[in-house]
Amino acid sequence: MRNLMQKFAIFMQGRYGTDKLNNCLFVLFLVLWFVNIFVFAPIPTLIIDAFEIAIIVITVFRSLSRNISKRSAENRAFMPVYNAVAGWFKLTYKKIRDxxxxxxxxxxxxxxxxxxxxxxxxxxxxxxxxxxxxxxxx
Ligand SMILES: [Zn+2]
Structure with missing residues (x-):
């Protein structure tokens, strides 16, 4: 097991790894997957499946990418959107709590x-x- 972890660590050297954008894409994937459980019509299910596959491909591509500066720029462009959405959820949570x-x-x-x-x-x-x-x- 330790040997496998070392091989994975060596494989990931010089690669981008994960960030907020990848985490949010994965959460979006989970949401779509959950929504898809309740969709029974065949065509909308296929469309949601296509989005899920695209999200997973993008997430894996970004994690394994060696172009770190470009992936960082994408994450920096995404952070204002993330902060706005996360700020709204934090404020709403505080309003309900207090x-x-x-x-x-x-x-x-x-x-x-x-x-x-x-x-x-x-x-x-x-x-x-x-x-x-x-x-x-x-
Ligand atoms: Zn004021």
């Missing part, structure tokens, strides 16, 4: 997310990012 104690507001000037205590009444909210103040009724 729903009894806090209320999340958006600053009307700089659009920053602000967290205020969930107390009924009119509040004067101060944005620490841009320094503006606004009134909000909860």
């Amino acid at each position: 729903r009894k104690e806090y209320r999340y507001l958006k600053c009307p000037i700089c659009k920053a997310q602000l967290r205020v205590r969930n107390v009924k009444g009119k509040h004067r909210v101060h944005c620490p990012k841009c320094g503006s103040e606004f009134d909000k009724k909860i």
